Structure formats: C-alpha cells, structure tokens
Amino acid sequence: MERQILHVDVNNAFLSWTAIDMLKKGSKIDIREIPAVIGGDESKRSGIVLAKSMKAKECGVKTAETIYQARIKCPGIKIFPSNFKVYREYSNKLYQLLSEYTDKIERFSIDECFLDMTQYLMNDTLLNKGKEINKRVKKELGFTVNVGVAHNKLLAKMASDFTKPDRVHTLFENEIPNKMWTLPVSELFMLGKRTVPKLYNMQIRTIGDLAKTDKKLLQNKFGKHGIMMWEYANGIDNSEVKYLKEKPKGIGNSVTLPEDVSNIEKLEEILLALTEQVTYRLRKEKMMAKVVNVQLRNKDFVDTSHQRKMLNATANTKEIYHHAKELLEQMYIKGTPIRLIGVRVDDLTDKEEMQISLFNDDKNEKQEKLDKTIDKLKEKYGYNLITRAGKMDVENLIKFRKDDVK
DNA sequence: TCTGGGGTCCTAGGACCC
C-alpha cells in the first residue's frame, strides 16, 4: 500500500523563533525583516552561523560559516545569540499541533518532523492536509513552515527543501524527473561536501545523472553509501516514520576551549567536568555504558580519539572518569595545544535489564549514593559546569569530585 | 575575532579463534 508522508520543516527555525520571542518581549524590530543571523560567541571561539534571515541569505551568508565571513559578505549584519530553551518551547508547540493530525510523528530534529498520514487521511487528500498544516502553524504559532508532500520520507524531505519560505510542495513519483532530477547532485539528502567532488569527477552533476548511473559502479566506488545514493536519486526509500521514542545509542559532551590548553592537569579538570555531565545524562536515561571515548582537537583542527571497552557497563562518574583519564593520558602528546576536548559513552544498555553484578559490593553502593547526591544538587542548582557557571560554588564541586576520583 | 555541539552509521585493519 502506498504510504502518505509529510515532512514539516520550520523556515530559519532559530532565527524565526528568536524573532517571535523578541517581539513578545517588546522588541520594536522583527529580525526576520533585516539582515540578521543567530550565531555563536566569537570571543569563545564558537563564532559560526546557526541560522540566517532571508535578507542575510540574499547577501550570500550560509549556515555553519563563520560570523567573520558573514560580516564580510554583509557589513552591518545583526548577530543574536541562540537560546535553546526558547527553541525547545516552540518545537514542542509545533509537535503538539502536528499531533492533531496523526500519532505517527517522528521528531527528526528540533525543527523538523515526519508525519505518516497513511491511516489518517479520511476523505481528504495528502496535499490538502499539508496546506492546512502550513496555514495553521503560521496563524496559530506565528512562524512559517515548508511542507513536503510525498509517498516516502526521502521525497517528502526533498520536497520541503524546494523554494522557501512558507510553501507546500509535492514530490510524487511522476514528478521526479522534472522536480528532482534537474537539481545539482549536491542537493540530494546525504550527499555532503566530500562525496560531491568525487561525483563531479565522474561527470555526475545532477541528481538525474546519478539516477542513471550504473548502481554496481556506485557500489564498487562507494560501498553501501553508493547503493543508498543511487536509490535516493531514484526516489526509493522504504524507511519507516519512527514515531516511538528511541533510546540514545551514545551520549557525549565536548567543548571548544576559550583558548588552547597545553597543560594536562587543566585538561583533566575539564574532562572531569565533561564526564560529570555525560554520566548525569546517562543516569537520567536510566542507562549504563560499556564504551568510553575521549576526543581531542588540536589547534590545527586535527581530531584524534581513543576509546576503550570496559569489562562491565556502568553509569558511575568515578569509574567512567578513571577510564577517560587514562585514555587522555594515553593519547595526549605533551605540549600539544588543544582546542577542543570531549568525552562520550557508547554501547549503552538499559539499567533495568542489567543483572545485578556479582561484584556489586559496598564500594559500588557507596559510589551510587554519591552520584545520586550530586545529581540532586545539579537538579537543584541547574548547575552546568562548562556552558554556564551555576549558582553553586563550582570550584568546590570540582574539588569535591577531584578528591573523590583520586 | 576563522572554523559548534549533538548525534548516527560505516569502513578498514588488527587480533584472535577454529
């Protein structure tokens, strides 16, 4: 049976949502109407463009480029900081509205959803539902969305990416040659900046070129990725709308340092704070991890990572930090200026499903208690070491943990 | 004052086993 899929994509999400939030707080200007971007903090060396207004786009400003570059392209451009709390709020409002249409919704990202409408069309058409959603979001929530209308997720996503903003586009199978094959191959979902030049060298310029290329040839050159890109170019995608909440596969926390650090004691201190965050989230998910991974980026932007599989899954800060610290010591070349440091845990399992370890002795119980105490403190003070200094005495907490992990 | 942070999935090579 033919599936009925919608893809809803918020136009310039972070910028639109910031604009609405500012207007609500009494701002006289609507930053959607001027050259503006939402960006990181240049003084913290995270000065990249997260979202841009239409006027900024007209200057040639692109998402993920530096604010420095944006200013060159568009002198006088206004820059506003991001506010994820606000974004989550609007994202939830959108989700609520969409929930009136189907319960098969996949939150693909903070500003994108897939809807499986197959069993929810009644006597209406999919296109009409798309148009209704587009109108209602604008009227009731105050921002605009693009809606892609198709028979699978890939085509719906491609459709919502056609002309913007505030549009509803269909991409049914018979429309593929005219609407999709004419586009440059770089527009195809999952074709990034590494793959596109390789395709160009093979004289593949448009999605149509790719669709007509021999599948076997692509498989030989790109492996699984080759098969996928051929299928996508031909509009083939059998993946389901994942409407059930999935457990995370890994949890990580990394930070670009305000200035390069070449001192391992300092790096260890930051690593501890990052580990604290990661294990806190891990415990909140009621999960345990088996793999610990430490990532470093040096001043030349070269990334290295080391990982280790532990004997038993754990969510304990001290235990995970112990491994993270060893990994750092193993990989850090003395004197190297480090720009970014990160820790992540993978190979996660549900805590409930874990058997009670034979070694779950007093020591472990003591550790669990300590973690719980710290978690409670965090909840109370909303303490987040790296991104914002909380009300709590951060230095003391570091010392507390430092003494503990010794 | 140039380049975020959170993810997922895949690949290649080495170790080890039978």
Added chain:
DNA sequence: TCTGGGGTCCTAGGACCC
C-alpha cells in the same frame, strides 16, 4: 614447513545530518 579462510570483536577515523 610458502603461509587458507571464515567469523567475531575491537579501535580509530571518516562522512553525514541538523
């Protein structure tokens, strides 16, 4: 002693997404 080959697990790194 001319050295297969399939399979699994592990690690490092790459590509892509928003």
